[in-house]
Amino acid sequence: MLPERQAFVESVGLRINVVEWGDPDGFPVVLCHGMFDHALGFAVVAPILAERFRVVAIDARGHGDSDWADAYNWPLDILDIVHVLEWIDRPCFVVGHSKGGGQATDAASSAPDRVRKVVNIDGFGPPPLAESQEPTPERFREFLKARHSAAEVKSWRSYQDFEQLVERRGSQNPRLNADWLRFFAYHGAREVDGEWCWKSDPHMAFTFGPWRPEWIAPGYRALQVPMLAITGSEPDTWGPLPAEILDPRLAMIRDVRRVTIDGAGHFVHMEKPRETAKAILEFLAA
Amino acid sequence: MIELVHGRVRLALTERNSATSGLPLLLLHELGATSDSWGDGRDPAIVWDGPVFALDFSGHGSSGPVRGGAYTPELLAGDADAALRHIGTAAIAGLGVGAYVALLLAGGRPDSVPAALLGPGRGLLGGGAVPDPARTKLAFAREKPAVEGYSPDPRVAFLDFDIRPSEYAEVFAEAASHLILLEDDGERPPWWTAVRPTSASVSGGLGEGLRCLAERCRA
Incomplete structure (x- = not known):
């Protein structure tokens, strides 16, 4: 289902596109997509969530209908999400998939006064770097x-x-x-x-820096709100991480609940939207 | 002024003297400075026996801003690499964040950078050797209102917060042809300490550092 409303949020000189479903006065749920996806990747799951919530999906910078930047890095993506949370100006739930799941988690850590719960859909980072x-x-x-x-x-x-x-x-x-x-x-x-x-934006592929997957787990210690960690049961082009990598990372989170969606691969919310929405709604209601 | 292009950003490179022979020197300024505000008053163009070029990093001086504010040392190294492509083989002298960029470029382009002088200045420390969520929050808090004192783009202040791990700096130092560290009593970050074993040291200020750099390049 197509969104009911659209707006641009100013962030660090860029226009960040946001689209919405549901009651504008409802409790907000912010959706963050993965790398090279876009906000309408949530077009099936969002209307289900919108039966209970105001749902706000973000096009990350360089994606969808948001502006392109001259360069990209992780902290500025997080800052864009924080600016959307400030624009909403009410406490929110934040949901993210893949890269957007990691960023939703970091946004919740960076703006704990604005986020009540976080849902991370298979966004727990890559395995340790290969030598190559x-x-x-x-x-x-x-x-x-x-x-x-x-x-x-x-x-x-x-x-x-x-x-x-x-x-x-x-x-x-x-x-x-x-x-x-x-x-x-x-x-x-x-x-x-x-x-x-x-x-x-093809320039998003041009990045280099010292970041390492080993930094993910220590970062989870900073998360002060509950997390629902969703993974699919099926191997895919990306993820899910093997238990020996994922379990120690999630063990760093003080309050985490885990759900596996049967029959889904990495794109859990696209492949099993009803089951994913049910898990999210149960977690947000708890 | 020479106009260069890096990605979608226009850069300003300035020739600081009229020398036509000798090894060129590329100057990389500290955070929030410009090619005009280099060093402590001793113009490197006077003591360097060869052409001297000074770059305005993106977001600084006469160079354009990085739209969206994603400033990183690696991106600034791309700025300096654009300058090297214009100049050819050159020694590099960098202060502050320019010193860290000089390390990256000396390690990444050892065939084009026979030696680099790394000196203290604003932007030398970065955001530490390991991620710290409290510092990330501080960086975000400083985004609004815009940080005073940096122009034309105050968002270059994000370069006070990027992570610079010791082991990352070490592999670039090991790949570099020759590094010279300009030492004084000021604070040094972990990455600087990590590259000391594979670098030469000099004290006595920028002029002495440049003399040492020139000697090394003649050797």
Whole structure:
């Protein structure tokens, strides 16, 4: 279902697009999508939540209908979420998927006065870096080379046929039906000169820095509100993390409840929206 | 002034003398400064026997801002790399955040940077060696209202909060051709301490540091 309202929230000089479902006076639930997704990835689960709440879904900077930035890093994404929480100006529940789950968690830690509970849908970070992923000077040279040519990179690869773009996304979401994929792709892409390309900013791929997955678990200690940790039961193109990695991370959270959604992979809320919404609603009501 | 482009940001590079021969020197300023406010009054162009260039980092001086404020040392190293592409092989002298950027670039481009001088100044410390949620909150609190004293983009102040782990600095120091640390009694961050074993040290101020850098480049 398409959103009922839309607004732009100013954050660090960028316009952050937010879309809403449900009673504007209801208790707010803020939704944060994952890398290269967009707010309407919640278009099935959001209306179910909106039967009880005001639901506000964010297009992260560089995604969907939010502005592109000149560069990207994690803390500024968190700050954008905090600015949306300030714009709502009431205590909120925050829900995030994948990268958005990690960011929803960090936003809850950064603005504890504005967040009452957090739901993290398979956003517990990558496994420890493989040797081939270590931030070495050799890989820094690759980053510099990419930055050098960045001015020439205007968009992601474009597709002559919209169905090709849908098919490409379908390879990442093998459990989603064609109609859903077309809806998601239609709202996440734009037509330029007769060709289709994703709205997201290709410059988001050009990052380099010292960040390590080992920093995730200590960061969870700062979370002062309860978390619902949702994972799918099925292996996928990304996640879920094996128990020997996920369990020690979640053990750092003082108040965490865990739910596994049967039959879902990484994109739990897209593949099993009703089951996901039921788990979220039970947690928020508790 | 020479105009460069890095990503979507326009950068200003200034030639500080008219030398046409000798090894070029690239100056990287401290946080919140500009290419005009370099050092303690001793213009490196006087003591350096070769062309001297000074870069305005993005968000500083005559260079454009980074839209959205995601300033990181690695991004500033991309600024300096754009300058190196224009200049060619060059020694680097960096102060404050410019020193950390000089370390990254000397490690990332050892074939283009025969030696680098790292000196103290604003932005040297960053946000510490390990993440600290309290500092993240402080960074966010300082975003509104905009921090005084940094222009034209006050959001360069985020460079006071990025994490600079010791082991990360060590691998760049080990890859660099030659590093010289300008020492004094001031505070030094863990990353600086970590690169000491693989670096030379000099005291006596910027002029002495530049003489040491020039000697090293002649050797």
